[in-house]
Amino acid sequence: MEKKIFLSDKDMPKAWYNIQADLTTPLPPPLNPGTGEPITPDMLEAIFPMNLIEQEVSTERFITIPDAVMERLLMWRPTPLCRATALEKLLGTPAQIYYKNESVSPPGSHKPNTAIAQVYYNKISGVKRLTTETGAGQWGSALSFACNQFGMELKVYMVRVSFNQKPYRRIMMETWGGKCVPSPSPDTAAGRSFLEGNPDHPGSLGMAISEAIEDAVTSENTKYSLGSVLNHVLLHQSVIGLEAQKQLASIGKYPDVVIGCAGGGSNFAGIAFPFLRDKINGKEIQVIGSEPTSCPSLTKGRYVYDFGDTAGMTPLLPMYSIGHKFVPAPIHAGGLRYHGMAPLISRVFADGLIEARSYNQIETFSAGLIFAQTEGFIPAPETNHAIACVIEEAKKAKEEGKEKVILFNFSGQGTIDLPSYDAFLSGKLQDYSMPEGEIEELLKELKKIA
Amino acid sequence: MKTGDGRWVFPIAHSPSPEVIVEVYCPQLGMLIGFDYCLKAQNGLPCSNTYGCWKERVDVAAVLKANFTDEELAKVFNTVPKSRLERIMESVSEAGRKK
Secondary structure (H helix, E strand, C coil): CCCEECCCHHHCCCEEECHHHCCCCCCCCCEECCCCEECCHHHHCCCCCHHHHHHHHCCCCEEECCHHHHHHHCCCCCCCEEECHHHHHHHCCCCEEEEEEHHHCCCCECCHHHHHHHHHHHHHCCCCEEEEEECCCHHHHHHHHHHHHHCCEEEEEEEHHHHHHCHHHHHHHHHCCCEEEEECCCCCHHHHHHHHHCCCCCCCHHHHHHHHHHHHHHCCCEEECCCCCCHHHHHHHCHHHHHHHHHHHHCCCCCCEEEEECCCCHHHHHHHHHHHHHHHCCCCCEEEEEEECCCCCCCCCEEECCCCCCCCCCCECCEEECCCCCCCCCCCCHHHHCCCCCHHHHHHHHCCCCEEEEECHHHHHHHHHHHHHHCCCCECCCHHHHHHHHHHHHHHHHHHCCCCEEEEEECEECHHHHHHHHHHHCCCCCCCCCCCCHHHHHHHHHHHHC | CECCCCCECCCCCCCCCCCCCCEEEECCCCEEEEHHHHHCCECCECCCCHHHHHCCCCCHHHHHHHHCCHHHHHHHHCCCCCCHHHHHHHHHHHHHHHC
C-alpha cells in the first residue's frame, strides 16, 4: 500500500479540461437587466485581457497549457495524491480515502493554479499591472506570488478588518513584491467616499471590489484579476482532477465518491470537473460539493435566471438563489441568500451531475481537528467542509460494509488561519451542545489510538 | 471546549447583546468576525448572511428589529445579494463614469 502517489514532471497534464464542451445544456450567458441582452466580451474587456475572455466563453474541450505557465506550475506540481490511512484507521472504515494535497504550493493553497495562468495571459497581452481584492488574503497572496514570477506589478485591496487582524497574509504579499493596502483606502474615489463617512471603516468585500475595479479601469495598462467564480478560473483548476485521474489510474483505482468544498467553486471544480466528464460519458460516480450551512447556496437554493435586486438594475448570472420576489417571514432567510457560487457549478448541480451537503462551523472545525490529529496537516477552514463530508461518507461506507474509494481535494493548509482554530479550541466558536455527538466520539477514539 | 477529564463539550451559548465580542468564522471573508461587524457590514446595514451565520447563537431577529427600521431590513433581507460578477460589472460601470 502506497501512502503517497506521485506523478513525474513529464506526466503533468499538458492541457486544461473545459467542461463547457460536455455540458448537455449550455451555460446561459450573464444578462444585463438594463437591456435584457447578454453581457458581451467587449464589456468585460475593460477589466480582463481578451485571451482570458476567450477562455471564459470557449467550448473547446482541452486548452493547451502554455510552456511558460507549465514551467511555473512545475515548481510544486504535480501535487501528491495521499492516502489518509491514519484517518481511515480512526474511523474504522473499509473506505480508502485519498486526498489531493494542494497545500504544497508556495502560498499554501490551490489558488496559484489560476493565478499563474492569469498573470501569464495578462503579461502577453501587454498588461503591466494588476489589481484585485482579497478578504482574508489567500487569493491576494497567490496572485502576489504569481505576479512576482512574471515581473508584474500588483496592488491588492484587502478588507481593512482582515488587514488589521491577519498581518501574515499581508506580509506574504509584500514578500513577493505585491502592494497591499487596507480597504477602504484613500487611493480611490470609492474608498475616499467610504472613509468620509467613517475614517475607521472596517471595510467589506464589496468595497474592496469597487476599489480594485476602479483602479483597473482608471489606470494605464492595468487589468483586474479574480480568483474564483469565473469559467476561466475553474478551467485552470482542472489540472487538480486531471492529475488525480492519472495518479489513481497508476494504482488501478477509480473513485466512487469525489468531494470538494464549494465556496466560490474553484477548488471543487478543480477536483470534480474531470471526473464529471467521465460521469457525463456514463461512468458511475458520486460527486459532492460541501458548503457551510450559513451560506447554503446549493443545498437550499434553486436555479433561477433572475434579477439581482428589487429594482432589477444589476446584471445577474444564472446561479442558485431564492429569487428576488421572495419575501422572508420577518427575518429568516438571510443565510439562504448567499449568491457567490460559480455559474458552472450551479449548472452541473441543476443538471443533477453533483449533489451538495452543508455543515456548520463546529462540524467543520471538529473535522479539521480530527484530520490534523491523524494525517498531520492542519487544513484551511474552508477545506474542513470537505473533510466533514469525507468523514460522513467514510462512516456510511462502514455502515454499508462497502470498500469505497473516496477522493477529496485538500485545497489549502491552515497555519495562517490558526486564530480560527484557537477560537474553536478555546470554545469561542461553539454554539450548541454535542455531548453525545459523533465528532466527540471520534475524538475519544483518537485519544485511545494516541 | 476541553474539560478537565479530557472530554470535548460544546455548551449552548446564550444570546449576547450586539456589544458582546463573540466570533464566528465568516465564509465570505475567510476569517473570524464579531457580531458587531456583521450588523454593519453593508454600509451600516447588516450583512445578508447575518441570520444564517448567527442564528444558532443569537436571537438575530430580535437584535435586528431593535437596531434597524423595517425599511432598512427590507433593503437587506428582501433582496438577493449580488453575485461576484454582478458586483464587478456594477463597479465597472461606476468606475467608467468616474474616468
